[in-house]
Amino acid sequence: MHFTKAQIDALEKHTRTHLINSLSGYKSANLIGTQDLQGNTNLSIVSSVIHLGAHPPLVGMIMRPHSVPRHTFENILQSGVYTINQINKSIYKQAHQTSARYDKEESEFDATGLTPQYFDDFTAPFVQESRLKYAVKFVENQHLAINGTELVIGEIMDVYLDKAALQSDGFLDLQAIETVAITGLDSYHTSNKLTRLPYAKK
Template sequence: MHYTQAHIGALDTRTRAHFINSLSGFKSANLIGTQDDQGHTNLAIVSSVFHLGANPPLVGMIIRPHSVARHTFENILKTGFYTINQVNQSIYSQAHQTSARYDRDESEFAATGLTAEYLSDFHAPFVKQSRLKYSVKFVEHQHLAVNGTELVIGEISDIYVDDNAVEDDGFIDLQALDTVAITGLDSYHITTKLARLPYAKNNTGYF
């Protein structure tokens, strides 16, 4: 099937959203934990968290500042701190429910039954049920004028991960943690490993 730009432009908004959201491939599933300066906690599922660099350890995400993630963005700008919590198979439906529109004084923790926990005196709440989570210090945001989104960049500080998931070379077995992947707007997946492949060198041929 060949879809032209004209074809895509003629789709209704919701269909186009499902269609275009499928194109990038599998997405990460993470819950962003924040709180405001009055201590109101907030939790939002974000499918656009991506690796930005290992040294310094940086993580990026795209936020639509007028979407249901608006409180998350405001809390990050105000406090400078947030947590990223990987979503696993046991909590994916509760995680998805955080994408509903709640008022500022309603906590998505209470609304979904996920448990807030505070670790090492970090200002923002973690998700107790997440098996790989870390504290992040806000570094900067870049406004993407092309569509009004914000690229939010943070530095990773403390990492909490289930025992036995970290392999000797530093690789973390996300499959063993039952971490889920997202496709499109609403489809959740667990995985089966094909292989870890060796560092690719020239003249080794393909394998």
């Protein structure tokens, strides 16, 4: 099958949204935990977390400032910190529910029944039910003028994980801790490991 550019442009808006969101493949499923300076907590599902580098350890995510995760972006700019919590099979329905349009004073923790968790003096809330989560210090945002999105870049600080995931070479087995992936806008998946492959040589 073939969709030309003109045919894609002519698709009904939601159909086009589903189609284009499916093209980028499996997406990482995470909850972003933040808190504003008044102590209001926020939790939002984000499918655009992306590895940027290991030396230094950097993570990126794409945010739409004028859409649902606005509170998240504002809280990050205000507080300078956030948490990234991988979503697992036990909490994906609650995680999805955080995408509803709650007011700033309503916490998605209360609305979904997920449990806020704090470590040491880090002010952003973690999700207790997540089995792999980390503290992130905001570094910078790059505005993408072409469509008004923001690439938010952060430095990975403390990492908290279920030890079932950790392998001897540092690799984390996400299947063992039932981390889920997203396809399109709304489909959730667990995984079947095929294999790990050795470093490729000519």
